Amino acid sequence: MQLCVALDLPTKEENLDLIHKIKDYPVWLKVGLRSYIRDGEEFLKDIKKINPDFKIFLDLKLYDIPNTMADAAESIMGLGVDMFNVHASAGKRAMKEVMERLSCYENRPIVLAVTALTSFNEDEFNNVYGSSIAQKADQFAKDAHESGLDGVVCSAYESASIKNITDKSFMSLTPGIRPFGEDAGDQQRVADVAFAKSAHVDFIVVGRPIYNSKNPAEVVQKILEQI
Numbered sequence: 314m315q316l317c318v319a320l321d322l323p324t325k326e327e328n329l330d331l332i333h334k335i336k337d338y339p340v341w342l343k344v345g346l347r348s349y350i351r352d353g354e355e356f357l358k359d360i361k362k363i364n365p366d367f368k369i370f371l372d373l374k375l376y377d378i379p380n381t382m383a384d385a386a387e388s389i390m391g392l393g394v395d396m397f398n399v400h401a402s403a404g405k406r407a408m409k410e411v412m413e414r415l416s417c418y419e420n421r422p423i424v425l426a427v428t429a430l431t432s433f434n435e436d437e438f439n440n441v442y443g444s445s446i447a448q449k450a451d452q453f454a455k456d457a458h459e460s461g462l463d464g465v466v467c468s469a470y471e472s473a474s475i476k477n478i479t480d481k482s483f484m485s486l487t488p489g490i491r492p493f494g495e496d497a498g499d500q501q502r503v504a505d506v507a508f509a510k511s512a513h514v515d516f517i518v519v520g521r522p523i524y525n526s527k528n529p530a531e532v533v534q535k536i537l538e539q540i
Contacts, residue, residue: 314510314540317341317370317486318533319520325352325359327524332363334529338537341368341395343518349373357392368395370486370516374427376400379407383414386424390415394422398466401426401453402442408460423484426457427466428475431489447471451478458483464515469504472512486516492536506539 318340320328328348342360349356349371360367371394375382382399389397399411408426415421428450429438438446447470454465454475464484467475472485492506509517519536526532 314514315341315516316533316536316540317343317516317518318523319343319345319488319518320348321345321520322524325356328352328356329359329363331524331529332360332367335523335533336364336367338530338533339366340533340537341370341516343370343372343520344394345372346374354392357394361393369393370395371397371422374398374400375411376403377407379403379410382407383410386411387414390418390421396423396425398425398427399462401428401457401465405456405460408457408462412461423463425464425466425484425486426453426460426462428453428457428471429467431468431487447474451475454479454483469509469512469514469517472509472514476513481513484515485513486518487512487514488518490517490519492519492522492532492539506536510540 318335320342322328322331344357357369360369371389375385382403399408429446433446435446442449450467450471451474455478457465458479464486465475466486468489469487472487475485476483487509490504490506490509506517523529523532
């Protein structure tokens with residue numbers, strides 16, 4: 314299991330300050346929608362200047378018509394990131410087209426499919442998808458697996474089931490990790506590191522418990538020790 318630190322701070326400068334504080338740790342860095350729209354490709358270059366060994370997860374959750382998603386995925390190839398994601402609810406045709414477009418590249422990034430956002434509770438999810446979270450997450454995972462993707466973004470509570478119906482090597486990345494029992498905030502389906510390990514999660518995403526701490530490096534160290 315690997316740690317992915319969410320760079321969700323209000324400004325580029327605050328994110329860079331956080332990165333400097335944890336630059337000696339073997340972690341992934343998650344660049345989300347707000348940070349990328351605000352700071353763009355230059356921010357990705359700034360990260361690599363601090364430590365070229367950092368792995369970057371570009372969390373943009375692509376969701377559009379198949380050709381547009383494939384075009385966007387091909388453009389992402391030029392950014393030098395190590396992982397990105399799409400929405401499984403865009404459908405198998407879109408996911409297959411993304412993977413076909415990337416198949417000609419030697420060192421393509423890891424591609425994950427978002428199943429059910431961890432901010433959903435059961436009622437909210439059912440109103441949108443007409444299904445329970447567990448059932449739909451399994452279906453989306455099967456679709457992603459059959460489309461040639463490398464794994465899914467899901468909560469820790471869906472990870473074990475997804476691996477059982479796909480493959481143990483099919484990756485799971487789980488947001489909403491609260492390593493020391495912190496407040497859930499706007500997340501609904503949160504878990505701790507021990508539960509994520511028991512569910513065979515491959516990547517845990519931790520944001521607020523790290524960047525809201527007075528000593529982010531110490532928190533990262535403690536999480537890595539748990540891992």
